[in-house]
């Protein structure tokens with residue numbers, strides 16, 4: 664199928680893009696990599712009257728760092744994230760997750776901003792952002808505001824962004840000393856959307872006790888989920904194989920609300936969740952022991 668007719672604008676500056684989005688409100692959609700929006704338009708699941716193409720707005724395409732944060736422009740391509748040394752050093756969980764995002768051709772076009780704004784519960788980056796406690800800068804003609812990842816994803820393909828707002832920047836706290844990360848997912852074929860996935864970021868104190876145990880989960884509810892039960896059971900303790908298994912099983916019972924579809928039943932997804940949470944936590948804590 665072909666998309667419904669639409670007007671197309673390709674601004675060169677952020678101000679110009681924000682003016683267009685303000686002018687057209689609900690009728691307008693930003694176009695980033697087009698890897699989700701264009702198929703949706705072709706199927707007429709999305710019928711925006713106006714497209715505001717962000718691909719010429721250079722200021723949205725940047726990777727920068729200071730001592731405490733990694734800053735990513737919303738138009739940073741998945742492939743750039745995958746290959747960036749700054750990303751690998753400051754936020755290794757992002758690098759670990761990138762090979763699981765779709766296929767190389769799609770990663771060459773797709774952007775971090777597009778993936779987060781699209782808010783597909785099966786996408787990897789939203790769950791990774793929850794695990795890393797990232798925050799997002801949203802801009803509109805009337806100013807900007809910062810929203811933590813934990814308050815950004817409101818439901819299936821639904822975020823805290825208002826009409827006229829653009830996601831412009833993603834801020835990720837720099838990895839802490841004595842931290843480790845691990846990502847894993849199960850999909851029917853590599854590159855397909857996952858049946859379930861888990862992204863872990865853990866930090867140990869100098870005394871060997873766990874200070875942070877954040878696990879972001881994908882494909883296990885109508886939005887990405889932070890495994891609250893894992894943090895509750897492991898933070899402040901010295902995690903063992905047994906306590907990690909217990910935390911993973913408890914989390915898979917209370918933190919998620921998986922659906923059944925043609926790919927997997929809800930029950931199977933819950934089982935996968937317990938296995939994946941355990942696996943990423945074991946890997947992360949083990950790598951700290953060997954650091």
Ligand SMILES: Cc1cc2nc3c(=O)[nH]c(=O)nc-3n(C[C@H](O)[C@H](O)[C@H](O)COP(=O)(O)OP(=O)(O)OC[C@H]3O[C@@H](n4cnc5c(N)ncnc54)[C@H](O)[C@@H]3O)c2cc1C
Pocket residue numbers: 692693694695696697698699700701702737738763764765766769772773774775776777778780781783785786787788824828829830831854855856857
């Ligand atoms: C075959 C296939 C397999 C895929 N597999 C995976 C996968 O396994 N995992 C995964 O995570 N993704 C997967 N994707 C999706 C891919 O990662 C997309 O790139 C991503 O979801 C959307 O990014 P985009 O830059 O292409 O955004 P677009 O498609 O351009 O936009 C998506 C939505 O976000 C909005 N938007 C874009 N940028 C902004 C912004 N800066 N501010 C506000 N709103 C914005 C758009 O208006 C639109 O509603 C797959 C896609 C395909 C086609």
